[in-house]
Amino acid sequence: MARADQVKALVRAFAGNESGHFYSVAMQVAAAEAQRGHVKLAAELKELIEAGRNQVATRGSSATRPMPIGQPKGELAELLTVHYPQVHLNHMVLSAEVEQKIERVLKEQRQHERLASHGLTPRRKLLLVGPPGTGKTLTASVLATELRLPLFIARFDSLITKFMGESASKLRLVFEALKSTRGVYLFDEFDTLGLQRGGQHDVAEMRRTLNMFLQLIEQDTSDSLIIAATNHGRSLDTALFRRFDDVVRYDTPTAHQTAELLRNALAVLASPSLDYEMLSGYAHGLSHSDIIRACNDAMKDAVLEQQNHVAEAQVIEHLKERSAAQRELLPGI
Structure with a gap:
């Protein structure tokens, strides 16, 4: 029978509508049954898996995805890129405070009509602050x-120019799109735009653009969500903070969160003997994305070496590599 971690991985994939991951774990179960000598059961499982894959390929997955809209056109195509992510909240490992804030936004958005009947508006303008790789961009996808x-996703390489008034004009176009097409609009690496006015990096055109952003976000009454994400919260202009409905602060994972990340990321090829608490010690100070990448590298090693399970030594090796790379980039840590 399937191990407990495989059952949890199956349920997690089903709940997250991840058919590829679901069938991958199911094939692991079938392979394990074949190794135990349950050849007939393994063959039946593989047959069911293949039939399920064929059905998904035939009918597609349009019923579970957002209705596609046209790509931004004209000048707007240079300012915005559009995606249709399939990442659910249960895929993330977050602090209780961050998870509570995200769930509050979802609850208010899902019941926006009820709030509107009482003259209230849901949270929809969020400022996400925290170190790189801690889940800010992923939150927008969720x-x-x-x-x-x-x-x-706003493209700051096209949005910010050196010509007087041009950046502000382009910013107006983005906010017009906010009104015409409801969506989640992400301004990633927001410190590119929102640096403290009067600081050493302050330039006239950037100051005009920031002033325009402050006006536009305050005046905006669309149904779209505006998400600004930055790794440098202390560098932002203080006037920005009161324009947002909520500020969500992210941090590197705790030891408990790290163990949960490892458990989730290694679920497909995890050995029952893996000591996640011990492994989390090697991941101290790493971001969520670094930990997941290290786990993916360890699983790829296991697959290429034709192992049934990931070995602790493989995970430790890649966690150490990530930690060493981080120390090279940030020698002070």
Whole structure:
């Protein structure tokens, strides 16, 4: 029979509508049964898996995804890219405070009509602050998935120019799109735009653009969600903070969160003997994304070496590599 971690991985994949991951874990179960000598059961499982894959390929998955909309056109195509993510909240490992804030946004958005009947508006303008790789960008994808909305990402390389007034004009176009097409609009690396006015890096055009952003976000009454994410919260202009409905602060995972991340990321090829608490010690100080990448590298090693399970030594090796790379980038840690 399937191990407990495989059963949990199956349920997690089913709940997250991840058919690829679901069938991958199911094949692991079938392979394990074949190794135990249950050849007939393994063959039946493989037959069911193949039939399920064929059905999904035939009918597609349009019923569970947001209705596609046209790509941004004209000048707007240079300012926004659109995605249709499939990442659910249960895929993330978050602190209780961050998870509570995200769930509050989802609850208010899902019941926006009820709030509107009492003259109230749901949270929809969020500022996400924290170190790189801690889940800020992923949060925007989760909100888009859970609310069945497209995710639009602002391209600051096209939005910010050196010509007087041009950046502000382009910013107006983005906020016009906010009104015409409901979605989740992500302004990633927001410190590119929102640096403290009067600081050493302050330039006239950037100051005008920031002033325009402050005006536009305050005046915006669309149904879209506006997500600004930054790794440098202390560098942001203080006037920005009161323009957002909520500020969500992220941090590197705790030891308990790290163990949960490892358990989730290694579920497909995890050995029953893996000591996640011990492994979490080697991941101290690493971000969520670094831990997941280390687990993926360890699983790829196991597959290429034709192992049935990931060995602790493989996970430790890749966690150490990530930690060493981080120390090279940030020698002070």
